[in-house]
Amino acid sequence: MTDRLGPIPPEQMSDAQRAAAQAIIAGPRGAVYGPFIPLLRSPELMEYAQRMGEYLRYRSAIGVRLSELAILVTARAWNQQVEWAIHAPIAAQVGIPPGVIGAIARRERPQGMLVDEAVVYDFCVELHRDKQVSDHTYGEALALFGEQGVVDLMGLNGYYTFLAMVMNTAQTAVPPSTMPPMPE
Template structure:
């Protein structure tokens, strides 16, 4: 499987592509990688997407730990190995236990989750698999996170689904990672 939309040499970039790439390099990500490489073909889409992603990844109302959990569930549901390679080490750093990550990687419901992790997991799984969220799961999320948190949780699922679609279509190469690879 070859990378359909790999890196663009700097000398081949348009001015709009250079500006969009530099905004990512100068931001908290520090480099142009993963989904932003294929998205560079549409600089305005890239710019808007990366700004949304910056908020959802670094400042969402549910916090970084639970955002990373939601990203891992999304990566598993979309079989997205790049997202997994990038985010599994971050999830481990912010406190998602290895057993929880291992169960998610295998497509299983983790047994030993904190209450907030369980609520996020159930919300994400229902949203991805059922294309909706039951009243019980919605009300659990609402009680823990409020409306702002519920909306951000929906946003994280949607944003990382978008990135998964981009990378699955582009066949983006999986970067080296300290995490075990996501199984097929």
């Protein structure tokens, strides 16, 4: 697969692209990589997207551990290897057990999840599969995370779906990872 929208050499960037790239480099990501490479073609969109992603990834109301779990479920739903390569190692570092990560990769419901992990997993799977969330699952998420947590969980699914669509269309190159890729 050819990377359709690969890196733009700095000398070929517009002023707006340079400013948008610098904003990402100066933030917690520290570099322009993954979805931000193709998104750089639309610097204003990239700026808004990265700001939303910065909140959802680093400060969401459900916390980093559960955010990473939601990202993995979304990556699996969209067969998005870049998201997987980046976020599977992070998920492991923040406490998602290897067995849970492996089951998600294989499209299996993980065994032995903590209650909050199971609620996030079910919420995300239902949202991607059914395009809605059942009253039961919604009620469990609401009881655990409150309204802001539920909205942030919806936001995580939507945001990482957006990134998956961008990278799947752009055929973004998969970076090296400490975790194996998802099976086809």
